[in-house]
Amino acid sequence: MSTSNKIPVHEPDLGEEEVEAVIAALRRGEISGSFGTALPEFEERFAAYCGCKYGVAVTSGTTALHLAVAAAGIGAGDEVLMSASTNIATALAAYHNGAVAVPVDSETVTWNLDPDRIEDLITPRTRAIIPVHIFGHPCDMDRIMGIARKHNIIVIEDCAESHGATWRGRMTGSFGDMACFSFYANKIITTGEGGMVVTSDARLVERLRLLRNLGFIKPRFYHEVPAYNFRMTGMQAALGLAQLAKIDRFIADKRRVAATYNERLGNIPGLQLPAELPEARNVYWMYALVVKPDFGRTRDELAQILAQQGIETRTFFCPMNMQPFLRGQVGFRDVACPVAEKIWTSGFYLPSANQLGEAEIARVCEVIAAARR
Numbered sequence: 001m002s003t004s005n006k007i008p009v010h011e012p013d014l015g016e017e018e019v020e021a022v023i024a025a026l027r028r029g030e031i032s033g034s035f036g037t038a039l040p041e042f043e044e045r046f047a048a049y050c051g052c053k054y055g056v057a058v059t060s061g062t063t064a065l066h067l068a069v070a071a072a073g074i075g076a077g078d079e080v081l082m083s084a085s086t087n088i089a090t091a092l093a094a095y096h097n098g099a100v101a102v103p104v105d106s107e108t109v110t111w112n113l114d115p116d117r118i119e120d121l122i123t124p125r126t127r128a129i130i131p132v133h134i135f136g137h138p139c140d141m142d143r144i145m146g147i148a149r150k151h152n153i154i155v156i157e158d159c160a161e162s163h164g165a166t167w168r169g170r171m172t173g174s175f176g177d178m179a180c181f182s183f184y185a186n187k188i189i190t191t192g193e194g195g196m197v198v199t200s201d202a203r204l205v206e207r208l209r210l211l212r213n214l215g216f217i218k219p220r221f222y223h224e225v226p227a228y229n230f231r232m233t234g235m236q237a238a239l240g241l242a243q244l245a246k247i248d249r250f251i252a253d254k255r256r257v258a259a260t261y262n263e264r265l266g267n268i269p270g271l272q273l274p275a276e277l278p279e280a281r282n283v284y285w286m287y288a289l290v291v292k293p294d295f296g297r298t299r300d301e302l303a304q305i306l307a308q309q310g311i312e313t314r315t316f317f318c319p320m321n322m323q324p325f326l327r328g329q330v331g332f333r334d335v336a337c338p339v340a341e342k343i344w345t346s347g348f349y350l351p352s353a354n355q356l357g358e359a360e361i362a363r364v365c366e367v368i369a370a371a372r373r
């Protein structure tokens with residue numbers, strides 16, 4: 001991989017196919033989000049990959065979530081349950097639609113939201129739940145869909161980290177009413193910036209397309225709804241198509257990297273390694289682990305030791321119950337999230353690029369083993 005001694009947490013995996021696809025799109029004039037063949041083809045192929053009928057390509061995972069919440073008709077006075085441990089984008093989707101994000105604490109094995117905690121948090125205001133398949137491990141979608149259907153709640157999967165992950169053999173993104181993907185530079189496939197909402201609901205896809213495209217109807221320039229410009233460009237879609245053609249290899253690489261780490265870190269006491277439940281295929285978007293007290297060093301100490309050797313790491317997410325601007329929102333619910341808080345201070349992820357070789361992984365693991373006290 002890199003010739004220097006530095007090992008980054010991620011490196012994009014781009015080849016000549018991507019370069020040629022973008023240049024070809026440029027030559028065809030597909031520079032906007034309104035014309036061309038790459039966009040509808042990317043939407044169709046990616047949706048099919050996820051086991052869904054429709055895809056709506058947008059500018060980011062953040063805007064995909066924003067759009068999905070808007071298309072569900074969620075607004076002021078509504079509550080949206082979501083994984084406490086997630087990227088702020090998940091909560092922003094509720095916030096920017098005027099709704100309140102209600103955090104659901106994590107469970108201790110996969111670090112996904114704990115299905116046992118959902119029902120107690122449901123109120124007459126609860127309109128939706130956004131489970132996040134964190135670090136590429138799917139949530140228990142059987143439990144979540146069962147609870148949601150019982151209480152008539154919409155499910156929007158946050159699949160920003162879980163392209164190709166499955167639960168009981170079924171793709172993440174195919175369970176909920178809608179699912180949102182990110183194609184940011186560090187995601188399993190990338191369009192640089194970008195995202196997509198997938199769904200099999202014909203009514204929802206119409207609403208998603210309308211809201212993505214400034215609410216254009218006929219006659220042109222006459223608008224019945226306040227909408228957004230969240231359109232992805234054709235050039236990005238062309239890049240996405242080239243990446244999608246390689247997704248099986250990318251996931252195989254992620255799983256190889258994870259298996260190598262598991263083998264080399266498995267015997268070091270004091271580390272909780274990432275799980276893969278029997279029902280799950282984990283795509284290990286990032287190789288995440290928790291540093292326990294018996295390791296003898298804190299997570300921050302270990303991260304610093306690794307950084308001194310040029311090895312980059314990144315912490316788990318600060319949970320949504322601790323975010324200052326969410327705490328200041330009218331209607332904020334102060335839900336205790338002790339597990340999410342604990343992993344925020346004790347969890348981090350290691351270099352996880354597809355291109356990582358055996359020797360680099362060995363070097364990371366040797367530094368970790370030597371740091372233990």
Ligand SMILES: Cc1ncc(COP(=O)(O)O)c(C=O)c1O
Pocket residue numbers: 060061062063086087089090132158160161182183184194195
């Ligand atoms: C769980 C999760 N949701 C949403 C997002 C937002 O995606 P984007 O960066 O494409 O806006 C990210 C990551 O970037 C994420 O990890």
